[in-house]
Amino acid sequence: MAKEKPDAAEKTFTLTNDETGDSVKLPVVEGTCGPPVIDVRKLYAETGHFTFDPSFTATGSCKSRLTYIDGEEGILMHRGYTIEELTEKSSFLEVAYLLLYGDLPNKAEKEKFDHSITTHTMVHEQINYFYRGFRRDAHPMAIMCGIVGGLSAFYHDSLDIWDPQQRELSAHRLIAKIPTLAAMTYKYSIGQPFMYPRNDLNFAENFLYMCFALPAEPYKVNPVLANAMDKIFILHADHEQNASTSTVRLAGSSQANPFACIASGIASLWGPSHGGANQAVLEMLDEIGTKENIPEFIKRAKDKDDPFRLMGFGHRVYKNRDPRAEVLKSAADEVLADLGVNDPMLEIAMELEKIALEDPYFVERKLFPNVDFYSGIILRAMGFPTSMFTVLFALARTVGWISQWKEMIEEPSLRIGRPRQLYTGPAERPYVPIEKRK
Numbered sequence: 350m351a352k353e354k355p356d357a358a359e360k361t362f363t364l365t366n367d368e369t370g371d372s373v374k375l376p377v378v379e380g381t382c383g384p385p386v387i388d389v390r391k392l393y394a395e396t397g398h399f400t401f402d403p404s405f406t407a408t409g410s411c412k413s414r415l416t417y418i419d420g421e422e423g424i425l426m427h428r429g430y431t432i433e434e435l436t437e438k439s440s441f442l443e444v445a446y447l448l449l450y451g452d453l454p455n456k457a458e459k460e461k462f463d464h465s466i467t468t469h470t471m472v473h474e475q476i477n478y479f480y481r482g483f484r485r486d487a488h489p490m491a492i493m494c495g496i497v498g499g500l501s502a503f504y505h506d507s508l509d510i511w512d513p514q515q516r517e518l519s520a521h522r523l524i525a526k527i528p529t530l531a532a533m534t535y536k537y538s539i540g541q542p543f544m545y546p547r548n549d550l551n552f553a554e555n556f557l558y559m560c561f562a563l564p565a566e567p568y569k570v571n572p573v574l575a576n577a578m579d580k581i582f583i584l585h586a587d588h589e590q591n592a593s594t595s596t597v598r599l600a601g602s603s604q605a606n607p608f609a610c611i612a613s614g615i616a617s618l619w620g621p622s623h624g625g626a627n628q629a630v631l632e633m634l635d636e637i638g639t640k641e642n643i644p645e646f647i648k649r650a651k652d653k654d655d656p657f658r659l660m661g662f663g664h665r666v667y668k669n670r671d672p673r674a675e676v677l678k679s680a681a682d683e684v685l686a687d688l689g690v691n692d693p694m695l696e697i698a699m700e701l702e703k704i705a706l707e708d709p710y711f712v713e714r715k716l717f718p719n720v721d722f723y724s725g726i727i728l729r730a731m732g733f734p735t736s737m738f739t740v741l742f743a744l745a746r747t748v749g750w751i752s753q754w755k756e757m758i759e760e761p762s763l764r765i766g767r768p769r770q771l772y773t774g775p776a777e778r779p780y781v782p783i784e785k786r787k
Contacts, residue, residue, distance in 0.1 A: 362387045366396070382417050382426075399769045410595060412760070415448055415752055416587045423669040427587060428452070436676045441582040441745075442466060442552050445524055448587055448752040469525035470546035470555065473503045476530075480537045489534045489740045490619040496530050497523075498612035508606045510758055519607040520751045527611075527747045528552070531740050532559030538736070553579040556744070561732065573687040577680040577727050584673040584720055585742055587749025588666075593617040593624070597750045598757050602766040607754055614750045615743045624739040624746075627725035630661035631735045634694045634701075643700055651710055661722030662705055663715065670717050677723035678702075681730075690730045698726050 360377035373395050376388040386409045389400055402408045417426045425432040428447050435444055439453070446454045446462050454462060479499060483492050500522075501508060507518040533543050536559075544559045554570040557578060562568035588594070596617035600610045618624035637646050649657040664671050685695065702718050705711045728738055757763060 360385070364392075364396070371396075380412075383419065399771075401771050405595070405768075410590055410766075411598065411757065413590070413753065413756060414451065415749070415756060416589045418589050418666055420664075420666040420668050423667055423672050425588070425672050432584065432672050433676060436580050436583050439583065440551070441579050441586070441748075444583050444586055445748040445752075448748055449520060449755065465521050466525045466552070467548050469522050470529050470548075472526050472529050472533075476500075476503065477533075477543065480533065483537070485538060485540065487538075489531075489538060489736050490615065490743070492534045492537070493530065493740055493743060494612055494616050494619070496534070497527065497615055498609055500526070501606045501608040504608070508608075510604060510606065516607070516755055516758065520755060523607065523611055523747055523751050527744050528556040529559060531737075531744045532556060534740060535560050535733075535737055538734075551575070551579075553582065557731075571687070573683055574731055577684050578731075580676060580680050581724055581727065581741070582745040584676060584724075585745035587746070587752065591623065592620070593746065594750060594753050597754055599766040601754045601757055602763065604765075607751060610754055611747060611750055614746070618743050618746065619739060624742045626660065626719075626721040627728070627742070628735045628738045630698075630722050630725040631694070631729060631738075633660040634697050637697055637701075639693065640697055640700050643697065643704070647704060647708070659701070659705075659716070661719055661725065662711065662717065664719045667719070669715055671719040673720035674718050674723055677720055677727065678718070681723045681726050684727050684730050688730055692730070695726060695730060698722070 360379075361374040362377050363372050363374050365372040373392070375392065377385050378388050379385045393399055400408070415427065417429075418424065427435060427444065428451060430447070430453075435447075439447075442463055443453060443459060445466075446459065476496065476499070479496055480492070483495075504519070504522060507515045507522065509515045529546055536543050542564055544562045544564070546555050546559055550558055550570065553575045557570050557575060558568060590598075593614040597610045597614040600613040601607070605613075621629060637643060646657065646659075649655045650659045702722070705716060705718055711717070725735075725738060728741065729735070733741070
């Protein structure tokens, strides 16, 4: 296990009340990487004050050893390994092992883990009947929220969160079964029969097979597409304490079962400001319509008074280049070249990419294409409808969610999450009988 930097609580931060002159010293704790944090856990007890941080953008909610992001430098690391090196040299399941257990597996560990995931890809046969309760035009994420939450009704032997073996079994089941459920959700939406998983295929190959194969004819997985799919999964595996991950942790802090916690993460990811970003990219391209219209929309994007925004450019966390985008750009080029896709929308995307990388307006503001821009292009070229994009995000992020959940449950100081608030409603007032109300 990699060595970690111990807490450095000998440093303090002093807060002073301007009205009374009273002051309090709070411990300053340093992590392995990133800025130090002020430990405010005793602030209320010692001062009678809470902190106020809407959206928690300046608050560290937990300790974690999984993922580190430096948005200014464009760095993303899992357990100390850069995302560039992992996507170049690893597979998705190897990264999953790394996130779950802290280190890359040796050959025997990898074979055992791969075997466990492979043999858990089947789902209970009765789950097939769940799908019949949904309309065929239901959004795939609506189906996934219900189906994944319902897994706890089938796998009672892995719901004891205090049993390490049951926690591990649940983790393996979720990683293995979410792709199967995602593929079933896609097949259901287009009226095709479900395809059972195959143990002779790797993780990405198996998912593509379950999505695009038919019982009536043989299907050969395209290795270029499988490689791109594996990279997309790796790049979306975990991303620190984002909205959906924080949702999983908060749900898990109540000691809810892991299937319910992951379902809560899927619900949070569904939001267009989170997991729907790559879908928004395709919707923007559809709005632009043709390459001839691009100059008009570029002009609108530069106009601060125009509500139009170029989706898939820039990133809330990464103030420089998105390191994941660099990897997916080459994958997108490979996929488009291999498929020889003749899609006007993809032509618009490639022209927008060229402009964003050359136009001084975008370069100076560091509005480079992000991971959502390229993942949307790849998934469209593969044949996935935009409604499935967030489902594929959830599939990959399940590894991060369950690793974060597992890390939290194993933390000795685990307590139920309970954010505080700044109340701005009415103070106490008398009740007025209805006949006297104006």
